[in-house]
Each structure stands twice: as structure tokens, then as C-alpha cells.
Amino acid sequence: xxxxxxxxxxxxxxxxxxxxxxxxxxxxxxxxxxxxxxxxxxxxxxxxxxxxxxxxxxxxxxxxxxxxxxxxxxxxxxxxxxxxxxxxxxxxxxxxxxxxxxxxxxxxxxxxxxxxxxxxxxxxxxxxxxxxxxxxxxxxxxxxxxxxxxxxxxxxxxxxxxxxxxxxxxxxxxxxxxxxxxxxxxxxxxxxxxxxxxxxxxxxxxxxxxxxxxxxxxxxxxxxxxxxxxxxxxxxxxxxxxxxxxxxxxxxxxxxxxxxxxxxxxxxxxxxxxxxxxxxxxxxxxxxxxxxxxxxxxxxxxxxxxxxxxxxxxxxxxxxxxxxxxxxxxxxxxxxx
Amino acid sequence: xxxxxxxxxxxxxxxxxxxxxxxxxxxxxxxxxxxxxxxxxxxxxxxxxxxxxxxxxxxxxxxxxxxxxxxxxxxxxxxxxxxxxxxxxxxxxxxxxxxxxxxxxxxxxxxxxxxxxxxxxxxxxxxxxxxxxxxxxxxxxxxxxxxxxxxxxxxxxxxxxxxxxxxxxxxxxxxxxxxxxxxxxxxxxxxxxxxxxxxxxxxxxxxxxxxxxxxxxxxxxxxxxxxxxxxxxxxxxxxxxxxxxxxxxxxxxxxxxxxxxxxxxxxxxxxxx
Numbered sequence: 001x002x003x004x005x006x007x008x009x010x011x012x013x014x015x016x017x018x019x020x021x022x023x024x025x026x027x028x029x030x031x032x033x034x035x036x037x038x039x040x041x042x043x044x045x046x047x048x049x050x051x052x053x054x055x056x057x058x059x060x061x062x063x064x065x066x067x068x069x070x071x072x073x074x075x076x077x078x079x080x081x082x083x084x085x086x087x088x089x090x091x092x093x094x095x096x097x098x099x100x101x102x103x104x105x106x107x108x109x110x111x112x113x114x115x116x117x118x119x120x121x122x123x124x125x126x127x128x129x130x131x132x133x134x135x136x137x138x139x140x141x142x143x144x145x146x147x148x149x150x151x152x153x154x155x156x157x158x159x160x161x162x163x164x165x166x167x168x169x170x171x172x173x174x175x176x177x178x179x180x181x182x183x184x185x186x187x188x189x190x191x192x193x194x195x196x197x198x199x200x201x202x203x204x205x206x207x208x209x210x211x212x213x214x215x216x217x218x219x220x221x222x223x224x225x226x227x228x229x230x231x232x233x234x235x236x237x238x239x240x241x242x243x244x245x246x247x248x249x250x251x252x253x254x255x256x257x258x259x260x261x262x263x264x265x266x267x268x269x270x271x272x273x274x275x276x277x278x279x280x281x282x283x284x285x286x287x288x289x290x291x292x293x294x295x296x297x298x299x300x301x302x303x304x305x306x307x308x309x310x311x312x313x314x315x316x317x318x319x320x321x322x323x324x325x326x327x328x329x330x331x332x333x334x335x336x337x
Numbered sequence: 338x339x340x341x342x343x344x345x346x347x348x349x350x351x352x353x354x355x356x357x358x359x360x361x362x363x364x365x366x367x368x369x370x371x372x373x374x375x376x377x378x379x380x381x382x383x384x385x386x387x388x389x390x391x392x393x394x395x396x397x398x399x400x401x402x403x404x405x406x407x408x409x410x411x412x413x414x415x416x417x418x419x420x421x422x423x424x425x426x427x428x429x430x431x432x433x434x435x436x437x438x439x440x441x442x443x444x445x446x447x448x449x450x451x452x453x454x455x456x457x458x459x460x461x462x463x464x465x466x467x468x469x470x471x472x473x474x475x476x477x478x479x480x481x482x483x484x485x486x487x488x489x490x491x492x493x494x495x496x497x498x499x500x501x502x503x504x505x506x507x508x509x510x511x512x513x514x515x516x517x518x519x520x521x522x523x524x525x526x527x528x529x530x531x532x533x534x535x536x537x538x539x540x541x542x543x544x545x546x547x548x549x550x551x552x553x554x555x556x557x558x559x560x561x562x563x564x565x566x567x568x569x570x571x572x573x574x575x576x577x578x579x580x581x582x583x584x585x586x587x588x589x590x591x592x593x594x595x596x597x598x599x600x601x602x603x604x605x606x607x608x609x610x
């Protein structure tokens with residue numbers, strides 16, 4: 001048997017997901033939304049990858065593809081050496097490897113099921129039927145997420161938002177998965193609760209050897225949790241790299257704008273602000289997808305083809321033609337200022 | 338918890354009808370079919386005949402009691418058939434979507450466009466009148482509202498996180514429908530089912546009134562009303578009591594449906610806990 005521990009646990013290869021919109025009445029040409037438009041991604045074992053972007057950029061579609069709930073139009077998703085199938089019969093196999101924590105702790109728990117039922121059904125479904133083992137695993141999992149054993153007999157509405165999210169985490173981990181997709185895991189929670197849940201997630205990652213994909217638009221949370229960050233815009237990754245590189249030397253104007261938008265109590269807001277909205281993915285702009293909103297856009301940005309990802313050393317990749325020029329003027333400005 | 342008046346009154350009225358129907362052999366004074374005596378035809382209500390007698394001299398009180406059996410059987414069973422059909426079609430259409438949803442929605446709209454009583458009439462005309470045919474005719478013609486409700490509920494529930502979570506956890510589609518979707522829409526389904534039962538009782542009465550339901554001489558409230566038409570001015574009690582029985586049953590079912598709606602609302606449930 002070969003040692004696979006250095007292989008990435010998850011590989012996304014040239015993933016494309018198109019959704020048809022508006023059926024032509026007489027079989028007329030269909031139009032497609034390019035929700036995910038050619039994504040390559042790797043997740044190392046024990047790593048947390050932050051996936052950042054505005055709503056509508058394709059983050060959720062990418063997550064669904066990784067979970068096997070969305071069939072790719074092209075490309076493939078390889079988890080732990082096996083290609084993810086989207087057929088219904090593969091559902092149980094996938095469930096033991098990839099799981100998900102949902103954004104809204106209120107709608108993500110079935111109001112008519114006790115916590116025990118919520119945790120027990122998946123175990124039974126996956127062949128664990130001995131009463132003692134089920135009880136043991138449920139008790140163990142509740143303790144891990146910081147809930148009392150009595151919580152098992154209660155209904156979701158008896159818990160607070162933070163406690164509900166702990167139940168959601170327990171449900172995601174009960175089958176002992178290897179990868180957990182965290183879909184905005186704290187954005188629906190009170191600010192005072194967020195840190196608790198973030199720390200819980202980090203602790204569980206260490207003790208259970210998990211790998212995370214964290215979807216978020218809250219860069220503060222991403223900065224705190226992620227080892228690497230990938231920034232998505234209009235179905236593509238526009239920048240990716242280690243979190244400190246992304247936060248200290250962002251290359252893409254979009255990333256720079258996102259980082260400038262993080263509220264900082266010690267600084268007046270500065271830097272570029274982006275205005276406008278994400279373009280209609282039915283008719284994406286020519287050339288660089290970001291040019292209509294980019295403060296640095298020049299004519300070259302508007303001409304096709306779309307720019308490719310440029311390696312800027314290390315694992316830092318940027319999808320911008322003018323990234324070097326922008327970095328240079330930036331450097332000049334700092335030198336002068 | 339405050340017990341709602343509509344639930345209490347509805348339950349009481351319906352319980353009265355249920356007890357009357359189940360205990361009919363003990364409560365009735367005479368046999369509803371055999372004990373005709375023309376010597377006592379069209380007797381007004383009195384000590385011997387509490388509700389009077391009809392043109393054949395049969396005791397109306399006894400016939401109304403036995404009529405409850407028919408009405409309740411038809412109401413409950415046909416509505417159960419409707420609910421099962423409606424829920425199965427509606428939930429699967431909403432969950433799976435695609436061509437199946439188009440097909441089910443089309444069928445539902447078609448059923449809604451045909452007056453269900455006319456459709457039931459047509460089915461009864463093909464089948465032989467009788468209890469089984471009644472159950473089939475009424476059980477197959479009134480599921481469209483339940484179906485629409487179940488489909489709409491499924492569409493709104495299936496985007497909920499817990500349904501997604503169940504998928505991610507490897508639940509099969511049928512298990513998701515049964516354990517995640519159905520329990521969360523049961524409240525409105527039960528309400529519609531109860532209200533529909535009242536409709537089925539009325540439909541049975543209408544079909545029997547038209548002679549396409551329960552065949553005389555077996556006592557059904559509808560056929561009793563039909564028989565009473567000629568004497569409505571000379572002996573009004575012959576039509577009043579079966580009419581009253583229909584009224585009480587349907588009112589009871591409607592009040593009960595309203596009351597159930599109040600307590601099955603998930604919000605009021607959580608407030609109580």
C-alpha cells in the first residue's frame with residue numbers, strides 16, 4: 001500500500017457547472033448560466049481552505065459539487081483518490097467522507113426531530129445498529145461539541161442559535177467524515193457567540209484530523225481560520241494563496257477591495273471601494289470578468305480572452321493581467337507616502 | 338393551554354355522530370329497512386317515533402342513526418384515499434420536479450377544472466351504485482387540493498437546511514420525503530383532510546340524493562332527503578332530520594378542522610413547550 005498522506009484529500013479538476021435557463025419554446029437555443037466556470041482546487045489533509053466571494057459568484061455551486069449534490073458539466077471532483085459520483089446510489093459513500101455545516105442554524109435542524117433522532121438516523125443508515133454503540137457515539141459527539149448529554153432528548157426550538165449550530169456540527173461529524181464544508185458557519189450567529197463556534201471548529205479540526213472548506217464573505221473569519229484562501233469572482237478563482245500572503249500582499253484588485261472593506265476600528269476606511277453589482281452571468285463581460293467594476297481597468301482588460309492565473313511565487317496565484325503594474329504603483333505610493 | 342371553543346364544539350358534534358353510528362343497533366328502536374308499517378306512515382314526531390315516520394312508515398330516528406354509519410364511512414375512507422393520493426403525488430412532484438412535476442401539475446389542474454361532483458357522478462354512472470363504488474368515486478376525485486398543498490409545502494421545505502443535510506448524510510429520497518418533509522407539513526394536511534371529510538359527507542349525500550349513491554332502501558341521509566321531496570310541505574320532519582344530521586356532521590368536521598389548524602401550527606406548538 002502506498003502512503004497517500006501527502007496527496008491532497010480533495011482535488012477539483014477544471015470543474016465547470018452550467019445551468020440551462022429558459023427552455024426555448026420550439027427547441028430554440030438554450031442559454032446557460034456559467035455558475036462555475038473552470039475551477040482547479042486542491043485541499044491538503046488537515047488544511048482549512050477559505051473560499052471567499054460575493055453571493056452569486058458560484059461558491060455554493062462549487063460546494064454542492066464537492067458534496068456530490070450537483071453534477072458537473074465538465075471536469076471532476078476527486079476525494080481521497082476517488083472520483084465523486086453524483087448518482088443517488090453513491091450518496092451513502094459520499095456521506096462518510098464529505099459533510100456540511102449549514103449557515104442558518106434555525107432552518108438546518110428538523111423542528112420535528114429530537115437531537116437524538118437527528119444524530120441516530122445517519123448512524124443507523126450507515127450500518128451502526130447496536131444500541132450501546134449508537135448511544136456511545138451520540139454521547140461522545142455531544143460532549144465534543146460542548147453540549148450536555150440531556151440535550152439529546154430535546155427538540156431544536158429549545159436551544160439557542162449557538163447551541164443549534166453545535167448540534168449542526170455534531171450532525172456533520174457523527175459519520176466521522178474527512179472533509180467538512182462549512183457554509184458561512186457563523187454568519188447567522190450573534191457576534192458574541194461567533195468566537196466560541198470558530199474555536200470549537202478549530203479544535204475539532206485538530207482532534208479529529210479534519211480538512212475544512214470554509215465558504216464565507218466575512219474576511220475576518222476567513223483570516224482567523226484559513227490556512228489558504230481562494231477568492232472567487234463570477235465562477236472563477238481570481239486569486240489564491242496562503243492566508244498571510246493574501247491578506248498582506250493581495251494581488252487582484254478585487255481581493256484588495258474586499259480586504260479594504262474589512263472594518264478596522266483603528267484606521268479610517270481607505271483604499272478602493274467596489275461599486276456596482278456582479279455582472280449577469282448569462283452574458284459575462286469580455287476579457288477579464290471584473291473589468292466593469294475594476295478601478296484599475298484599462299483597455300487591455302476588456303479584450304478577450306479572459307486572463308489566466310499567474311503564479312506570483314510560492315502558492316500565490318492571481319488572475320489579472322496588470323497585477324505586476326498595480327503592485328509596482330502600490331510600491332511607489334508607499335515609498336513616496 | 339387554552340382549549341379552543343371550535344375544537345371543543347366540533348369534537349363534541351362529531352363524537353355525537355360517531356357514537357350514534359357505532360351504537361346504532363342498540364340505540365335504534367326498529368330495523369331501519371325491514372320495519373316498514375304503512376299503518377304508521379307519515380306520523381309526526383312524538384313519544385313512539387322520536388323523529389316521526391316516513392311515507393313507508395319507517396322510524397326516521399332509527400334510519401338517521403344507521404345513516405351516520407354510511408356518511409362517516411364514506412367521509413373518512415374516501416378522504417383518506419384522497420389524502421394518500423394527494424400527498425404521494427404532491428410531495429414526489431415537488432421533490433423530484435422535472436417531467437414528473439409537469440405531469441402531476443397538469444393532472445391536478447385538470448382535476449381542479451372538472452367539478453369533482455360531476456366527475457364522481459360519471460364514475461358512479463359507470464360503476465354500480467353501492468358503498469364500494471362511492472368510496473372509489475369520491476376517493477379519486479378530491480385529491481387535487483391536498484396535492485397542491487403538499488407540492489407547495491415540499492417546494493418551500495426542500496430548500497431548508499435540514500433537507501439538504503439529510504441528502505448530505507446519505508438519506509434516500511423516499512426517506513427524506515417520509516422523515517423530513519412529511520412530518521413538517523402534516524399540520525395543514527390534516528386540516529385540509531378534515532375539512533375535505535365534510536365535503537365528502539356532503540358529496541355522498543348529493544350522490545345518494547341523485548340516486549347514484551347508496552341504493553334505497555338502505556338508509557343514507559342523501560337518499561332519505563331524496564325520498565322526502567314529495568312530502569316536504571305535508572310532512573317536513575321526513576326531510577328535516579336527515580338534513581339536520583348532515584348539517585351537524587359537516588359543521589362538526591369543519592369546526593374540528595379549524596381547531597386542529599390552531600393547535601397544529603408549529604409556532605403555537607413551540608410557544609406551548
